[in-house]
Amino acid sequence: MKTTNRLGLDIGGTKVEAVLFDEQGTIIWRQRYATCKSSYPAFLQSIRTIIQEAASHAPGPVSIGIGLPGTPDPQTNLIKNSNIQVINQQPFAADIAELLGKFVAVANDANCFALSEAIDGNGAGHHVVFGVILGTGCGGGVVVGQHLLTGPNACCGEWGHNPLPHYNPQKDGIISPCYCGQHNCLETFISGSGLERQYHQNYSKQGKVPDIISLVRANDTAAIRCWDNYLDQVARALAGVVNLLDPDIIVIGGGVSNIAELYPSLQQRMAEYIFGKRCCTPLIAAKYGDSSGVRGAAWLGQRQMAQSFQRNKEDANEHHSTSGH
Known part of the structure; x- marks a missing residue:
């Protein structure tokens, strides 16, 4: 599965930057918002609204990647070590994917920065x-x-x-x-x-x-x-x-x-x-300065979405093969 549009969100303690890229990495749309930190439900709904607004500017399917301070714990899938206190110990990655009804990649903002610079920086x-x-x-x-x-x-x-x-x-x-x-x-x-x-x-x-x-x-x-x-x-x-x-x-x-x-x-x-x-x-x-984080989030979303699609395809083939015997 290949999406031609990549959406990246870079969530910081004071602002959220959302950038939509086309297949060539050209910016289609960009916007900044204040970070909502009043409560976890309010934070979650604000990110959902940002993503929906961004996706409305895309001419086709969109992959979604989010970089944020903190990281999903691999053992529990709950956010840990974030300076946005309301998201700590919350299943943000699962919740935002459920709200949107589609796959969303979530990673630490420094990891997104490193990925961006390694791929095309x-x-x-x-x-x-x-x-x-x-x-x-x-x-x-x-x-x-x-x-x-x-x-x-x-x-x-x-x-x-x-x-x-x-x-x-x-x-x-x-x-x-x-x-x-x-x-x-x-x-x-x-x-x-x-x-x-x-x-x-x-x-x-x-x-x-x-x-x-x-x-x-x-x-x-x-x-x-x-x-x-x-x-x-x-x-x-x-x-x-x-x-x-x-x-x-x-x-x-x-x-x-x-x-x-x-x-x-x-x-x-x-x-x-x-x-x-x-x-x-x-x-x-x-190379990309302050924009590296949001670029890396967009790359992460596209790559992890493709990997998820491939795993689901392999699981479906295996199930079909097993049930056929």
Whole structure:
């Protein structure tokens, strides 16, 4: 079964982006909505309405993929680890499919980002792609041979909740508790909000990421020291990925990925922490930037719908074969 139109939804804590693509990947329709978080039923109905409106603009059948913070637990099919609290421990994937009466693919937003960049983004042509999001939070996804890895715990690529390697209290400052319940998580250091936290707690300064970078470019001493240590923390974190996975390329997205100063020294800094003291892993900003997540969701929907159709076809053939004897 092949659908010529792909619908992707990228659900965030404040907004939902819906994009409809044709077979060539050209955008047919695009719209943004505020995320409804008042209750789970209200959230569910809002997503249904968005999908129905989007599908009304499609000239033919539509596959549907949704990326969201959190992930469906493979054991229970309930959403876990989402910062949209009303969907945690809810069977969102099953409920939205039932409401619409058709197959819907649901995955973590960082996984969708990684898949997009691996299929036709800056990771295209590479066998093992590690996708990184450095934004308000810190996420990741692993794609091998253009197939997304998830794992039995749906934790593949969740490096943001590993501890910061080589933590040094004199160098790295205060350990801040993470929303996940652990301490010393990478997310509390190398996300955009982690950079802002360190600037405030370690240097008694206030500022958002763009403010800090502006001060770095103006040769402000405190901002330069904070940014330099931040780069070292990112290098330590990515070196751990290379030591474990050794991906062919690392593609970086999120707001921090747009900072030009992130890239020039990062590979060299990583080498200090990699086994053998050498790093030849390319590090590159995402091709589609903020749109990678919604593009990956659309790809996921098309692929998983085709796989589901194929499984149902094989099951039907097997049943027919068995009943014929």
